[in-house]
Amino acid sequence: MRIAFFAILSPIRSALADYAEGLALAMVQNQDVTIDFFINDDYQPDNHQILEKFNIYTYHEFSAHADQYYSILYWLGDHGRYNGFMLDFIHRYPGVVVLHDLTLHRCVMDVTLNRGDAAAYQAEMRYAYGDVDALEIARQIKTGNGDQLVLEYPLFERIVDSSLGIIVHSKYGRNQILAKRPYASVHHIPHPFFMPGQSAPIEPEKMRAEARASFNLSKDTFVVGSSGIFVPNKHLGDSLSAFAHLLPRHPNSKYILSGFAVPEYNLNAHIEQMGLSDYVTITGWQPPDAFSRQMAAFDVGIHLRYPHIGGVPYTPIRLMGLGVCTIVSDIEPLAELPQGACIKIPPDVYQRDSLRTILEHLADNPDFRKEIAHNGQQYISQNHNIVKIAERYIQTLSIHGR
């Protein structure tokens, strides 16, 4: 089965690139599967493993070879600059679309309105929602009132209508799409757990020792960590506050922020203002391989997210798979993760108090922490096994092939 895979690849700084590469490598383990990548034309892929194993073309070359593919897989998120090039192809060459976010509003806005084509944006809105004041909605989104509006008007309707199948990563996602398009063929396939650049089985203890050595951490340092791109709705203020609350009783603690903050968010100033500069390390952007390995150093990983745009965050899956005790927000896209395999904190008025109490409890009770970490790791190995999930992707693509 020959598959055309429209995706983003490294060095694009997005979890979607990392995860597309991992999944593609797992899918071609099946001897019957061949994958060719089709990417945007404004960067050069740099992952050697991907460059060696796959043919990579720019999207301009697809139309001439479209007939050669049994199935097309579109890897779509709500980032116009990264994913916008796929939209036109989804309508012209229907295939299976992986919807990483439950709204494509900003992506559609980027490729229409923000490029001066207001009529195309209005036409999209009219197609999906009838007679609405599209330009007023766009104005509100641009002025920062967007989180609710982009979910209310997700603009995935035409994409779903044009596609042969849709893949989402949660039951919540499936229900949201079926509520708008009841006859769509929507498949729920969870995220696969894998470590970039590693094909051998993972040895969490060895990785933990290596990762901690790379940060010069002693064996008894209590390490809290958060990973990814830091934006205000990841509630780092609450996480740092809970960490600061812990310090008088656990002075030998560190907080590792593995990733970088968006330019609008002055995280460094915030840390300094809280007097935590000596205890917090921000690594900055790291290639996927190093970025993933750093997570193994954490005793507790925190990944809060609220409000969300419907996608299932990948970081908690990786943290849990590595055997790190993980704290997440109790939000709909993470409903499948059971309380006990990780710690789910509701994003309500009690969030800060809950986080403080839980973090203190975890620092005081290493056995409790290890039990959650063990449960999480076992849960991920049973439900997010990459070999099984790659097969499910292949199966879904074969159902919706030519």
Next chain:
Amino acid sequence: MENELTASIAQTGKQIESILQKVRETSHASSPVRTAIFRRMQQTATINSHWHIAWPHWPPGIRAKVTAASQKIIRRLLQWYIDPIVEQQNQFNQTVVNALQLLADDLAALQTLCQSPSEVQQAKIDRLQRQINTLSRQIQDKD
């Protein structure tokens, strides 16, 4: 193996829920007085179109009993007309209770924020505390 994992997750999950529940109970947002007021509001939010006529006891005297019985009959006959209005009133009452509950939660959160030091203040206190600890240790070492 799978059952063992499910049992372990369920047991640990219970412990986590119990910690989170304790946080909610000890937080300012759940004071006993506030809980009692909301319980009372909840109880009175729902009305029944057949209450209060000869209930819980029939009134004394034949004349009063006959009046009550006729009222009951009339109300039964008008049930088709009264019930939808009562239902609407109940929905409205419930919405008001929910709105008040949300407002009270927000107010309690604001009170908590006002009473406790802000994040920045707390950080400064913690930083000073740590400096005091370090200096105390240095003084002890010198002694």
